[in-house]
Amino acid sequence: MMIRLRIGHLYPDLMNLYGDRGNIVALRRRCEWRGIPVQVESIDPGDPLEPDDWDILFMGGGQDSQQEMVWRDLQDKRGPLLEAAEDGAVMLAVCGGYQLFGHSYRTASGQQIPGVGIFDMETVAAEQRIVGDAVIQSSLLPGRGTIVGFENHAGRTRLSDDAEPLGSVLIGRGNDGRGGMEGCVRGNAFGTYLHGPLLPKNPHLTDLLLALAMDRAGGDPALEVLDDELEWAAHEAARRRARRGARRLMRRR
Numbered sequence: 001m002m003i004r005l006r007i008g009h010l011y012p013d014l015m016n017l018y019g020d021r022g023n024i025v026a027l028r029r030r031c032e033w034r035g036i037p038v039q040v041e042s043i044d045p046g047d048p049l050e051p052d053d054w055d056i057l058f059m060g061g062g063q064d065s066q067q068e069m070v071w072r073d074l075q076d077k078r079g080p081l082l083e084a085a086e087d088g089a090v091m092l093a094v095c096g097g098y099q100l101f102g103h104s105y106r107t108a109s110g111q112q113i114p115g116v117g118i119f120d121m122e123t124v125a126a127e128q129r130i131v132g133d134a135v136i137q138s139s140l141l142p143g144r145g146t147i148v149g150f151e152n153h154a155g156r157t158r159l160s161d162d163a164e165p166l167g168s169v170l171i172g173r174g175n176d177g178r179g180g181m182e183g184c185v186r187g188n189a190f191g192t193y194l195h196g197p198l199l200p201k202n203p204h205l206t207d208l209l210l211a212l213a214m215d216r217a218g219g220d221p222a223l224e225v226l227d228d229e230l231e232w233a234a235h236e237a238a239r240r241r242a243r244r245g246a247r248r249l250m251r252r253r
């Protein structure tokens with residue numbers, strides 16, 4: 001049976017920072033290169049969300065003002081989103097989207113925004129923004145398991161003791177600014193502060209999401225191997241840039 005992967009892009013016009021839309025491009029292209037039929041649709045404010053309609057759901061980052069614009073609509077979609085997560089739908093939420101997938105986010109101006117609660121975590125904006133290239137390491141990925149990206153957030157996210165982070169920070173500040181852990185994983189839902197866009201430079205992570213989605217959809221999770229020379233060159237370039245940035249920071253201290 002030919003599986004068609006259905007990808008839902010939550011609020012593409014409002015929640016899209018630093019090329020987050022590139023994550024959708026990476027997911028779509030890696031399906032197309034393998035001959036896996038794929039369909040991408042936007043899910044905008046006011047649209048109904050049927051939990052069974054999606055194999056992968058993605059939400060990008062947004063400034064506080066965008067988060068203030070979408071949170072009410074996201075609350076309307078909270079039930080179906082929790083149902084979809086419970087049922088193993090693959091999810092990726094980046095930065096502002098990641099924060100709204102937790103229990104709550106207190107913005108820089110002090111507004112307490114309720115989240116979906118897929119991730120057992122809370123976020124509070126601090127005065128100082130965290131900005132820079134980042135490298136994390138995740139045991140969920142094959143090989144060295146490094147993930148490269150770019151973080152720019154005021155939010156400090158605290159995971160509950162039971163919540164599982166996506167990885168540990170090699171370079172950068174991570175969830176709470178102290179540089180220990182980054183992101184959160186619950187079942188097939190992944191949250192991270194990393195923009196970049198994230199997936200084009202991290203093909204192993206993209207393929208993990210696709211394999212999980214194929215498996216859940218009843219397809220073959222053993223994905224055809226692609227020639228990822230360019231993707232890994234971009235990954236290595238981002239790693240080197242992050243290392244240079246970290247060294248510069250050390251010298252300034």
Ligand code: GLN
Nearest residue numbers: 061062064095096154155
């Ligand atoms: N508004 C959030 C913060 O500053 C998210 C920003 C982002 O998505 N880059 O923490």
